Amino acid sequence: MYPLIHQTPLITSETTNRIVGKKVYFKMENQQKTGAFKIRGALNKMMQLPENLRRQGVITASAGNHAQGVAYAAKRSNIKATIYMPKHTPINKINATKAYGAEVVLTGVNFDEAYKASLVEQKSTGKIYIHPFDDYDVMAGQGTIALEFLNEVKDLDTIIVPVGGGGLISGIAVAAKSINPTIKVIGVQSSYASPIFRAFHNIQQTKSNVGTTIAEGIAVQNPGQKTLPIIEKFVDDIVTVSDSEIAGSILYMLERNKTLVEGAGAAAIAALFSYSQQIRSKHCGIIVSGGNIDLQQMTSIQNLAQNHYVQTG
Template sequence: MVDAWSQLGGTIHNTPLVTSNTTNLRTDREVYFKMENQQKTGAFKFRGASYKLMKLSALELSKGVLTASAGNHAQGVALAASKLGAAATIFMSESTPTNKVEATRGYGAEVILVGESFQEAYEASLEHQKKTGATYVHPFDDYDIMAGQGTIAFEMLAQQPDLDTLIVPIGGGGLISGIAVAAKSINPDIRVIGVQAERAPSIFKAYHEGQVERLKTVTTIAEGIAVKEPGQLTLPIINKYVDDVICVSEPEIADAMIYFLERSKTLVEGAGAAALACLLSHHDVIDSDKTGVVVSGGNIDISKMPDIQSLAKELRVEAGLPKRELVKNQH
């Protein structure tokens, strides 16, 4: 993890950690947003992809790199590969927002669209790897990828050493695994809370119920965290180091996206707003004085904004309903 931090220093942006008085008053604590939507390629994924490719040999790079992605990992790999002169092939689902597909191609990668979700694209990419021998760069189930993402925690705790809780979105678990290990190496008492979309709760189920299963569908506005099954490497780390995993609804995610736009004049994607959605909806059961919120990405499909506004209105109409109880970590 420390090696990743030293290696990436001149490659990635040290993104801002910002606070909002409105959010502080609403949640009765100091809230600090880690703005990874301002990272190169518009998301945190460039960290892990860059470190992973830095660790590859010249021979591995010469074979070209291959991956599957919901969108942001694709851009991270494409840009990292272009900087190292390696060819990149990316499998993405047919439902991937056009802006993410075009941005990936813009960084010089070949994009192949397959299936309805990340899982189908991932399986197709593995078949392609068997045929081509390209070097595979997994989007989350890889220790170097996790180490690269974990540099976010090093930055956050350097920028605000007194953070007592970090709230982090979860798809396959690479981001939260890296952050949890890094953060607890600095402060063993810090709490790390993961957030999934209710419509893609694979790690939530595995964490709380011990059910490791492949979900049939994962249709959510937070497509960046729409993963059907937990990573084999990430899940044990999450079980060991993460203090809680909770789910947020589609209206809660949409409301957080609109909140960012209205209050901070910041455009974030669904996955990027998931951690804030958790804080806004569950702050009354999250014991924290200084909370760090990871804003993981900002690569949103603008054409979806009317749908997001409609979803957000649903939550605001139902604002008087009681909160769901937050299940406490029993690990």
Template sequence: MEQLAKTVYRTPLTTSTFLNNLVGKNVFFKMENQQKTGAFKIRGASYKMSRLTEKELQKGVIAASAGNHAQGVAFAASRRGITAKIYMPENTPDAKIKATENYGAKAVITGASFQEAYEAACIDQKRTGSYFLHPFDDYHVMAGQATIAVEMLMQQPFLDTLIVPVGGGGLISGVAVAAKHMQPNIRIIGVQAEGAKVMHDHFHNLPAPCSRFAGTIAEGIAVKEAGKLTLPIIRHYVDDMITVSESDIATAIVYMLERKKTLVEGAGAAAFAALLANRSTIRSKNCGIIVSGGNMDVSRLGFIQQLAQDGTVSRLA
């Protein structure tokens, strides 16, 4: 944590009486949407960058990202004075692309999914010899994300459950290891979108469907393949993995905007969406929710509101 103290914010852990009453438990929101670059990804990217040598970085860095890792890498690269090229899928919100470029990185928009952008980045890395900074399947990246759990348990030692959004698994891997080390009995629950649930299926040993990816408003956790390093950690340290619908996510975004006066992106709302949709079955007295990011394209708010109204708002009211 000391290595990141000068780079990242110690984000607030907040609560809401209305939302506590709604779900029937004390809920504590770790507001990583208020982090530098608007998401938690800067933690892992910055820590990984701090561990690299000048020789490793002499040809710059390459990364693939749905948006938030891109900004984290771009920021960390600018701090070290090196070049960064980030491959991003075509569905990446404009706000994330522009923010990445504003931090000095070159954004290359390609592919219909994170996986396709990732494959293009790997080809470029082999051609240029730049250092590839993986968004989740890297132990140093996981260690950087783990600082979220450390902060949460320092801010509220009585947390008995942490609900964490899951894409490739870097966040939940770091969080689970750190949290279980500090508090062995704490429960860790991962959340994926129904349209991108590859880690959920691996966790529950479900047969692989013909297509594991159908798209989601939570593009930040839309990953086609499970991490080779993260999956074993998740199987060992995580207690459960659940999914949420698109309307569940939209409903959580609306509640956060109306009740917390804060805008969160789809991935950032996924953990709270899981608690809203499963509040009668998730047993917890003091529940921690990781609000992983807030970099949403505001032009989509109307669509999000309609999606919430068409789905779960009626049954959650």
């Protein structure tokens, strides 16, 4: 996939290390092309398609970052892409997707409704579906993050990963444990959208367990059929964080590390602070998965963060 994607930088922070009592490495996928890790999986999937299937065009559904990844990969491959997105997707993500040349269809109040609508068109048109997470080629593309991470930090013992449908953590867990079987992989979901947390811990599923969250990029209603068995086999734990904890982490990264992170991208950071005592690690990796935040959210993020601002003094 190189040079069509960046090998994203790692950053460290002595302040963060002091607060949590461990050496922390941030993998900055918010600095990836299209502003998020999703380009990796989308591009890897696209590159597997033979020419006759490319001519049919591709279709997908996304809350934003996967949309941009598919649109970018399709543009570079001269493939027509159609993207279904929820109506309430941040406008910056919609505009960015259109800018790459994709056709955008806004429908539904969440990812799952947009996904169902996209399947209807896929069946009627025969376009190739590029699933945002429940596809082995997509998972493998996301797993390249772990390869880069462990190549740079040989003694990494833990990786904390944001989780929506599970494609990112599946790829990372398989790749990381193929290199170091003893490494711990911990997933993080929003407490307002936690189907994989519930499945992992055998908590009864309910239809009301997905609500509105500032981490809209990981607000998925159901675990992937392909990702969940991988998670159950290779992932060590799944935890949840609140919107106020996520908001506090967004402000922390902005003020201390001078970098802008979206809600989903801050989930793993929030878990680092909230569970630092429980996470037994000396060298801990954090996946900062994306930076495509709607700046109009910043006032509400500041209000949410009041009770969970990370004190650095």
